[in-house]
Amino acid sequence: MPLEKTLGLIRRLCHDAGIDGGGLLVDFSGTASGIVEQGDNDMIITWSNTLSVGHESIDQEHKHVLDTMARIYLVELDKKSDEEVIQLFGELIDLIVDHFHSEETVMRANRYPDADDHSKLHGEFFSRITSILYLLETGSDRVAGELIRCVEDWASHHILVHDKKFIDFISGA
Ligand SMILES: [Fe+2]
Ligand SMILES: [Fe+2]
Numbered sequence: 001m002p003l004e005k006t007l008g009l010i011r012r013l014c015h016d017a018g019i020d021g022g023g024l025l026v027d028f029s030g031t032a033s034g035i036v037e038q039g040d041n042d043m044i045i046t047w048s049n050t051l052s053v054g055h056e057s058i059d060q061e062h063k064h065v066l067d068t069m070a071r072i073y074l075v076e077l078d079k080k081s082d083e084e085v086i087q088l089f090g091e092l093i094d095l096i097v098d099h100f101h102s103e104e105t106v107m108r109a110n111r112y113p114d115a116d117d118h119s120k121l122h123g124e125f126f127s128r129i130t131s132i133l134y135l136l137e138t139g140s141d142r143v144a145g146e147l148i149r150c151v152e153d154w155a156s157h158h159i160l161v162h163d164k165k166f167i168d169f170i171s172g173a
Pocket of ligand 1: 062099103159163
C-alpha cells in the first residue's frame with residue numbers, strides 16, 4: 001500500500017476511534033531524540049502464556065498484535081521491502097483499533113472505574129505506533145529498534161499491569 005494511502009487510512013481510523021493520530025504524527029517530528037538505538041542482539045518479544053491476562057479473546061487479540069509487530073520487525077530487518085512493511089503497518093493499525101475498541105467496550109459494560117485513564121494509555125500507544133510509521137516515512141534506521149522498545153513497554157507495562165488490572169476487576173479477582 002502506498003505510504004500516502006496508509007497515512008490516509010491511519011487518519012480515518014484515528015478519527016473513527018476518536019484519537020488525534022494525525023496531530024500526534026506531526027508532533028512526533030520534534031521528539032525523535034527520545035528513541036534509543038538497540039544492539040544487534042536484541043530480539044522482539046512474542047506472545048507466550050506469561051502474557052496471558054486470563055481472558056481468552058483479549059489474549060488472542062494481544063497475540064495477533066504482537067505477531068504482526070514481530071512480522072514488521074523481521075521484514076524491516078531484511079531491509080528489502082518497504083511496501084510490505086507499510087502493508088503490515090496497515091494490518092497492525094486495524095488490529096489495534098479493533099482491540100482497543102473491544103477492551104473499552106468491556107470496561108464500560110462493566111463500569112470499570114479507571115476506564116478513562118486506560119483509554120488515554122491506548123491513545124498514547126497508538127501515537128507511538130504512528131510515530132514509528134513516521135520514522136519509516138523519513139527513511140530512518142531506527143524503526144526496528146523502536147519496535148522492540150515499543151513491544152517491550154506495551155507487554156510489560158500495558159498488558160501485564162493495566163490490562164491485567166481491568167480483567168481482574170471485571171472477573172472479581
Ligand atoms: Fe490490551
Ligand atoms: Fe488496554
